[in-house]
Amino acid sequence: MKGIFITIEGPDGAGKTSVIKQLLPMLEETIQQEIVATREPGGSRIAEEIRELILNPENTEMDARTEALLYAAGRRQHLVEKILPALETDKLVICDRFVDSSLAYQGAARGLGVHEVAEINQFATDNLSPDLTLYLDIEAHLGLERINQNKKTRQFDRLDQETLEFHEKVRSAYLEIAKNHVERIVQIDASQELGTVVEQCYQTIIKRLKK
Numbered sequence: 690m691k692g693i694f695i696t697i698e699g700p701d702g703a704g705k706t707s708v709i710k711q712l713l714p715m716l717e718e719t720i721q722q723e724i725v726a727t728r729e730p731g732g733s734r735i736a737e738e739i740r741e742l743i744l745n746p747e748n749t750e751m752d753a754r755t756e757a758l759l760y761a762a763g764r765r766q767h768l769v770e771k772i773l774p775a776l777e778t779d780k781l782v783i784c785d786r787f788v789d790s791s792l793a794y795q796g797a798a799r800g801l802g803v804h805e806v807a808e809i810n811q812f813a814t815d816n817l818s819p820d821l822t823l824y825l826d827i828e829a830h831l832g833l834e835r836i837n838q839n840k841k842t843r844q845f846d847r848l849d850q851e852t853l854e855f856h857e858k859v860r861s862a863y864l865e866i867a868k869n870h871v872e873r874i875v876q877i878d879a880s881q882e883l884g885t886v887v888e889q890c891y892q893t894i895i896k897r898l899k900k
């Protein structure tokens with residue numbers, strides 16, 4: 690498999706969606722390889738249906754393990770339908786969120802255990818790990834402030850109902866995961882101006898592609 694698998698991670702409001710939007714045309718201009726941009730939760734028809742179920746603000750009674758299993762199930766379907774076929778045909782796949790999100794949100798913040806959630810995801814992904822992960826780091830309250838400022842343009846989902854404390858746990862878990870996987874994860878300060886964050890992401894990807 691010659692494709693390259695890049696994931697973008699970070700707390701809510703870190704700027705993942707905004708960064709990817711600007712990054713794509715920059716990459717398309719400079720590299721020959723075809724790019725497939727996708728996102729989790731979702732990214733395929735069945736996985737988008739699972740996304741609706743997980744993020745529906747009315748599903749307040751959803752159990753934490755059910756939530757973790759649904760994310761893993763959606764991930765499996767998305768992987769089989771979209772990511773693996775792209776990698777098998779040598780494409781560059783850029784995915785907004787992947788397993789690290791489940792480790793941080795369900796494993797750490799929900800308290801299910803990072804190790805336990807890693808195990809169900811190893812089953813779901815058959816141990817596929819990204820070649821590179823850009824971790825956009827931001828303090829939880831800053832990410833939430835960004836989202837609140839732009840509430841009208843963004844859908845309010847079930848995880849947005851969580852407390853600041855929950856989002857702080859997410860961020861601490863990401864920092865720990867990044868520290869433990871320096872060979873794969875590059876940490877970028879997402880509190881900088883958007884243009885600077887995009888440029889740093891771009892340079893990191895180009896450096897990885899030259900390897």
Ligand SMILES: Nc1ncnc2c1ncn2[C@@H]1O[C@H](COP(=O)(O)OP(=O)(O)O)[C@@H](O)[C@H]1O
Binds near residue numbers: 699701836
């Ligand atoms: N570097 C930045 N500086 C200031 N605002 C930003 C920056 N990056 C993103 N934003 C704004 O913050 C909000 C959340 O960004 P978004 O890209 O949706 O984040 P995410 O996908 O990580 O949740 C958006 O309104 C976006 O315009």
Ligand SMILES: Cc1cn([C@H]2C[C@H](O)[C@@H](COP(=O)(O)OP(=O)(O)O)O2)c(=O)[nH]c1=O
Binds near residue numbers: 846
């Ligand atoms: C992929 C994934 C996302 N999530 C959460 C993070 C987000 O709060 C929510 C929706 O993800 P997303 O649509 O990426 O939201 P945002 O643009 O705010 O980052 O799902 C998990 O809890 N576990 C996971 O495995």
